[in-house]
Amino acid sequence: MTSNQTTASxxxxPHSDDTEFVFFSGKGGVGKSTVSCATATWLADNDYETLLVTTDPAPNLSDIFGQEIGHEVTEIRDIDNLSAIEIDPDTAAEEYRQExxxxxxxxxxxxxxKTVEEQLNSPCVEEIAAFDNFVDFMDSPAYDVVVFDTAPTGHTIRLMELPSDWNAELDKGGSTCIGPASSMEDKKAQYEQAINTLQNEDRTTFAFVGKPEESSINEIERSASDLGELGIESQFLVINxxxxxxxxxxPFFQGKRNDEQAAIERVQTEFDVDAMATYPxxxxxxxxxxxxxxxxxxxxxxxxxxxDVGAATDVDIEQSVDVDALANPESVAxxxxxxxxxxxxxxxxxxxVGKSTVAATSATKLAEAGYETLVVTTDPAAHLEDIFGETVGHEPTSVSQSNLDAxxxxQExxxxxxxxxxLxxxxxMYADKEGSELDAKAAIANVEEELESPCAEEMAALEKFVSYFEKDGYDIVVFDTAPTGHTLRLLELPSDWKGFMDLGSLTKGAAPTKSxxxxxxxxxxxxxxxxSFAFVTYPEFTPMMxxxxxxxxxxxQVGIETAFVVANYLLPEKYGDNAFFANRRAQQKKYxxxxxxxxxxxxxxxxxxxxxxxxxxELRAFGDEITGLAELTNKQEVRVS
Known part of the structure; x- marks a missing residue:
């Protein structure tokens, strides 16, 4: 790393009279929101008029600051010069439609x-509406700095691609799935300005936050490369x-610390960023x-x-819950x-929170128990390859265990x-119609143009997701889904697209009927x-809430009940015999x-x-410990006999 030649501060x-922008991104759960809030607070304390914006569909700024924030710009109590907003995608979509x-x-x-209203019922309006809010804050002369706490990495990349994608769509003119192009000429100029600002290093800083873990650092490497292809260079890295x-x-925690320090050293020697900071x-x-x-x-x-390693929590350690009594392996199985x-x-x-690891572990144990199992990741920042240590492709392939495909x-x-x-x-549609050659050419040209729209990507992902409900030969299909807010979006899509197609919209009229x-x-x-839907979390307030x-x-929204909860990263009782870990255990037990x-x-x-x-x-051994499926390992012999 050519690091620390420039300080983080x-x-x-800000270096000019224009509003400047700082973006924080990274794998979810690495402290991205904490670092964003701390940065905004530090800037405000240094007399810069600061706005903090979260584009994460599952925001937690309110939890960190201890006050309600929501979809309106809100002044933060007890901090001069600081305001914040949590962009709500549903509210943003309705505002966009009315506007x-x-x-x-x-x-x-x-x-x-009515035709325009039908177009604006397109599910992709939510995406462009959230981005529209995002663009609005890139033209905020009332602030010296705007700090963006963005969605987890894979979806941040998508957000950054949107200005170019929608700009190309509006250049075509005519009708789009986000409304008539003629009504959005003013937006076109905004999107062009957004592209220029994002690529301007004098006005935009892009920072990654990661944990001192190989998987987190590997994702930062991939994401930084993807951003570079968009002309956006990352300049700053925080290992938290x-x-x-x-x-x-x-030895247990000494070993974990040694691994962490090795990961930090790798970043220091391999990453080409202007500055790096760490926080314990x-x-x-x-x-x-x-x-x-x-x-x-x-x-x-x-x-x-x-x-303060001995700092007391607000939890009575002696009165905290019995962890073993909470486990219910038979019901989970x-x-x-x-x-x-x-x-x-x-x-x-x-x-x-370890979602991919838990999904892969469960799939491995189910396959070992004799069930034909497929595990699928819908997460743009997929980690199944790292977990299995094998190639995982777009189509189901074996991962070297009987009954298990991944x-x-x-997206491409x-x-x-x-x-x-x-197509x-x-x-x-036109094959059996006489004298329809010109009509067919016109229709195909129109559809080909529509398929260049960014919302075609969302529909394509939905189609692939739905296809796994048609896979024959599997007893179990395990979905390792994207981080929470985007999972909800994916699960709403079948209902949304069904309603959109039921309107008979020309935009989707060329698609095969899937209602x-x-x-x-x-x-x-x-x-x-x-x-069965399971939420994976770890016992701290923000991920729990x-x-x-x-x-x-x-x-x-979808009518789906949660079947069980996975509480991950529980501190072992036999290691970490000091006040620091006693406090963290007490906190975990409380949550x-x-x-x-x-x-x-x-x-x-x-x-x-x-x-x-x-x-x-290792996945089999871990599965024996957590899934309650150990007693099923002989099931294959029973099923065969």
Whole structure:
């Protein structure tokens, strides 16, 4: 790394009279929101008028600052110069629809208005609406700095691609799936300006936050490369949550600290960024102004962190819950195993909670028990290859264990397949019609143009997702889904697209009719006899509350109940015999009890390990420990006999 020649403070502080922008991204659960909040607080304390914006569909700024924020710009209490907003995708979509339709009411008749309204019922309007809010804040002269706490990495890349994609769409003119192009000429100029600003290093800083772990660092490498292809260079890196040396008194935690320090050293030698900062794990959660100030002073002022290893939590250690009593392996095993039909298992949750590892572990144990099993990742930042230690492609392939296949949805290949499917359908529509050659050419040209729209990517991902409900030969299909907010979006899509196509919109009129198929998929996901949804979390306030809110949204919006909860990264009792880990255990036990009370479902308990399980042997051993499926390992012989 050509690092630390520039300080972190020099990178984020404004250098001109124009509003400047700082973007934080990274794998979910790495402390991205904490670092964003600390940065915004530090800038405000240094007399810069600062706005903090989260584009994450599952935001937690309100939790960190201890006050309601929501979709309106809100002043943060007790901090001069700082305001914040949590962009709500549903509210943003409705605002966008009204903003688009209102100027047309005096110009169009009722039928024409209805057509526009149908176009604006397209599910991809939510995506462009959220981005529209994002673009608005890139033209904010009232602020010296705007700090963006963005969605987890894979979706941040998508957000950054949007200005170019939609700009190309509007250049075509005519009708688009986000409304008539003629009504959005002013947006076109904004999108062009957004592209220029994102690529301007004098006005935009892009920073990654990661944990001192190989998987987190590997993802940063991939994401930085993807951003570079968009002309956006990352300049700043924060490695968050390393173990303080003074608390690692036994081989278990000494080994974990050594691994962390090796990962930090790799970053220092291999990454080409202007500056890097590190921040240690604290005995409690980072919330409240004092700890945010500590984070800011360490990262930007070069101060030593205040880690009071004996700091008491607000939890009575003697009165905390009995962890073993919370586990319910038999009930969890019942949710994992199929009956007569294929069972669909969905593992979702805040990024960075070990969701992919738990999904791969469960799939491995189910295959070992004799069930034909497929594990699929829908996460744009897929990690199944790292976990299995084998290639995982777009189509299901064996991962060197009987009964076990794996696949990852490749967005480019999914889009290519969708385009081919739609164009084949158009050709079939005109194949038996005499004298329709000109009509066919016009229709194909129109559809080909529509398939260049960014929303075609969303439809393609949906089509691929739905296709796994049609795979024959599997007893179980395990979905390792994208981080929480985007999982909800994916699960809403069958209903959204069905309603959109039922309107008979020309935009989707060329696609093969899928309405009945989507009905079946929705019903399957809603049927607890066929599908089980599990939220993976770890016992801290923010991931617990995010999982709880997402589970409530899942039930309210899609009609799906949570089957069980996976509590991951539980500190082992036999290691870490000091006040630092006693405090963290007490905190974990408190939130385990609250998780049980809130969800009222069975719980799978997964301990923190010396190393994350990699390869089939380690996954099987981990599965014996956490899934309740160990007694099923002889089931294959029973089924064969």
């Amino acid at each position: 020099e990178i984020v502080e 688009t339709i209102e100027p047309m009411r005096q110009l169009l008749d009722d039928d024409q208005l 949550g390393y173990l303080p040396e003074s608390v690692c008194e036994d 794990l604290q005995p409690g959660e980072i919330a409240g102004l004092d700890l945010l100030s500590d984070v800011g002073s360490v990262i930007y002022d070069g101060d030593e962190s205040t880690v 019942e949710q994992l195993t199929p009956t007569d039909d294929t069972r669909y298992l969905f593992f979702t949750g805040k990024g960075g 696949a990852r949805i490749d 290949k999914a889009l290519e397949e969708y385009r081919e499917q739609v 084949d359908h158009v050709h079939e 009945d198929q989507y009905d079946e998929v929705i019903e399957t996901m809603q049927d607890p006899a066929q599908s 995010e999982a709880y809110r997402a589970a409530a949204d899942l039930q309210e 385990l009890g609250e998780t049980k009370d809130r969800f009222e479902t069975p719980m799978m308990l997964a301990p923190l390990r010396q190393d994350e399980p990699v390869g089939l042997d």
